[in-house]
Amino acid sequence: MKQTTNLVSISRRKALSMLAAAGAIGFAGVPAYAGGAEVAAKIKTLAGGKSVGEGSIILDLPEIAENGNAVKVAFSVESPMTANNYVKAVHVMADGNPTPDVASFNFTPAMGACSASTRMRLAKTQNIVVLAEMNDGSFKKAQQTVKVTIGGCGG
Amino acid sequence: MAKIKPRVKVPKKAAAGDIVEIKALISHPMHTGRAKNKKTGKKIPRKIINKFTASFNGQEVFVANFEPAVSANPYIAFPFKASESGNFTFTWVEDGGAEFKASKKMSVS
Amino acid sequence: MRIAVIITMALGLVATAAYAKTPYHDGTAEVIKPTDERHPLSEIVSGYDFRKAMIRDVQDDDFENPAMLIADYGEELWDTVDGSAGKSLSEVFQGCAEVPLNQAGALYPRFHEGAGKVVSLEQLINMCRETAMGAKPYKWEKRELLGITSYIRMQSRGARVNVVVDGRAADSFKRGEKLYYQRVGQLDMSCAHCHEDNYGNYIRADMLSQGNINGFPTYRLKWNGVGSTHRRFRGCMKNIRAKPLPYGHEDYVALELYVAWRGNGLKVETPAYRN
Numbered sequence: 001m002k003q004t005t006n007l008v009s010i011s012r013r014k015a016l017s018m019l020a021a022a023g024a025i026g027f028a029g030v031p032a033y034a035g036g037a038e039v040a041a042k043i044k045t046l047a048g049g050k051s052v053g054e055g056s057i058i059l060d061l062p063e064i065a066e067n068g069n070a071v072k073v074a075f076s077v078e079s080p081m082t083a084n085n086y087v088k089a090v091h092v093m094a095d096g097n098p099t100p101d102v103a104s105f106n107f108t109p110a111m112g113a114c115s116a117s118t119r120m121r122l123a124k125t126q127n128i129v130v131l132a133e134m135n136d137g138s139f140k141k142a143q144q145t146v147k148v149t150i151g152g153c154g155g
Numbered sequence: 156m157a158k159i160k161p162r163v164k165v166p167k168k169a170a171a172g173d174i175v176e177i178k179a180l181i182s183h184p185m186h187t188g189r190a191k192n193k194k195t196g197k198k199i200p201r202k203i204i205n206k207f208t209a210s211f212n213g214q215e216v217f218v219a220n221f222e223p224a225v226s227a228n229p230y231i232a233f234p235f236k237a238s239e240s241g242n243f244t245f246t247w248v249e250d251g252g253a254e255f256k257a258s259k260k261m262s263v264s
Numbered sequence: 265m266r267i268a269v270i271i272t273m274a275l276g277l278v279a280t281a282a283y284a285k286t287p288y289h290d291g292t293a294e295v296i297k298p299t300d301e302r303h304p305l306s307e308i309v310s311g312y313d314f315r316k317a318m319i320r321d322v323q324d325d326d327f328e329n330p331a332m333l334i335a336d337y338g339e340e341l342w343d344t345v346d347g348s349a350g351k352s353l354s355e356v357f358q359g360c361a362e363v364p365l366n367q368a369g370a371l372y373p374r375f376h377e378g379a380g381k382v383v384s385l386e387q388l389i390n391m392c393r394e395t396a397m398g399a400k401p402y403k404w405e406k407r408e409l410l411g412i413t414s415y416i417r418m419q420s421r422g423a424r425v426n427v428v429v430d431g432r433a434a435d436s437f438k439r440g441e442k443l444y445y446q447r448v449g450q451l452d453m454s455c456a457h458c459h460e461d462n463y464g465n466y467i468r469a470d471m472l473s474q475g476n477i478n479g480f481p482t483y484r485l486k487w488n489g490v491g492s493t494h495r496r497f498r499g500c501m502k503n504i505r506a507k508p509l510p511y512g513h514e515d516y517v518a519l520e521l522y523v524a525w526r527g528n529g530l531k532v533e534t535p536a537y538r539n
Binding site: 069070071074081094097098099101102103104105106107108110111112113114115116117118119120121122 | 189211214216217218219221222223224225226227229231234236238
Binding site: 062065070071 | 316
């Protein structure tokens with residue numbers, strides 16, 4: 001009871017981190033999740049340490065997924081997709097799965113546009129990070145959280 | 156292998172310059188290698204479709220590399236700019252190297 | 265122990281949450297008024313309208329819906345010659361089903377004159393295989409039976425469910441109704457506790473529907489595949505800690521007839537996609 005009162009008086013951010021810590025203890029012994037650090041390291045490797053910009057990427061992800069077994073992930077990257085100016089590759093990562101990689105896509109100017117849609121497994125509520133690699137060697141990224149609800153009825 | 160069958164949507168006709176959408180589905184359990192068989196308690200070994208490629212008139216135009224986080228019965232949709240009539244070939248590659256193929260014609264005017 | 269479980273379940277049943285965003289909650293669902301005065305509800309709504317867009321969008325597009333992979337396989341089997349009579353199901357179905365192909369999906373389960381009892385669509389298919397084709401029956405929940413059942417029911421897609429529960433089907437209907445309201449299992453619950461009293465509410469994070477079966481066989485994310493109505497019944501039984509009955513059990517056929525009747529007037533959606 002006392003703890004509840006304490007929680008009310010602390011900041012939302014702190015409460016969330018406390019909850020996260022409690023969750024981590026609760027899940028000890030369960031396989032470790034990738035986490036934001038692993039995704040950040042992955043981006044660093046892919047981008048070769050270059051700075052990664054924001055913008056140009058539109059994500060289409062559900063706010064709430066009613067089941068984590070097949071969550072839509074779709075994106076489009078603004079690009080003229082000409083021989084001189086196109087998106088080479090897009091990497092989709094998730095920071096709450098056992099491993100961060102979800103899928104990667106190689107694009108060509110013949111496609112005329114840069115977009116794709118697929119379905120992924122999400123172990124829990126987490127952030128989805130999409131990293132786009134342009135043909136000139138520059139990188140862009142976008143990120144969004146997807147809430148995964150665990151259903152009450154199996155069968 | 157009759158059990159693994161793809162399903163692809165390509166418009167039969169398109170006008171030159173149009174950007175068309177292609178959709179592809181294949182039946183596959185996408186075993187992650189983490190799940191256990193409920194009856195035997197043994198781990199089900201990883202077996203996924205790890206790669207999907209789309210070629211048009213022999214030229215590779217799009218590749219998707221899948222990890223175990225891609226859902227069972229993997230689905231992929233992507234755009235393509237119609238410029239000439241021709242034939243699409245789609246290939247799904249399974250862990251271990253088995254390949255599944257589908258092809259579709261598109262006429263462009 | 266049991267009380268603790270019941271309390272947990274009761275707490276899990278949260279009144280309609282603000283973030284529902286389903287057609288049922290925002291008023292865009294197709295709501296049918298029951299025409300049969302025996303119907304216990306004043307509105308009939310498909311399970312589709314209790315789902316969020318992520319789920320509905322997949323069902324709306326046959327090229328996104330993974331259930332179509334199985335229906336395609338069913339179409340292949342439909343025209344495949346099998347058994348000692350040298351015939352395919354497509355050649356014998358109409359005579360054997362006692363109804364046209366494009367209505368079978370809306371009319372079954374149904375009292376079958378030849379069999380002298382109410383049979384489900386799966387049972388009808390196997391009857392046709394055994395008697396008219398001289399072929400072995402397919403096993404329940406195998407790709408073959410799910411595929412061909414999906415394919416046949418799909419031929420009625422868009423037609424209104426219209427199962428007949430009077431006349432010689434009346435006994436089975438009454439049996440199904442009794443089973444629907446019968447408390448079973450360690451949780452001592454009936455179908456009605458969730459699907460009549462609490463549809464539109466959450467049970468933990470899951471939105472309860474009316475439990476209509478107009479989309480079966482359906483693809484469920486929980487299953488990562490397609491399953492039959494009886495598989496769903498078995499799942500519900502396990503959820504309430506009751507012993508599930510075998511596939512094709514007479515009681516499940518009766519319950520299927522009754523539940524299908526509760527959805528009379530809804531469009532056949534097979535193959536549906538659910539969470």
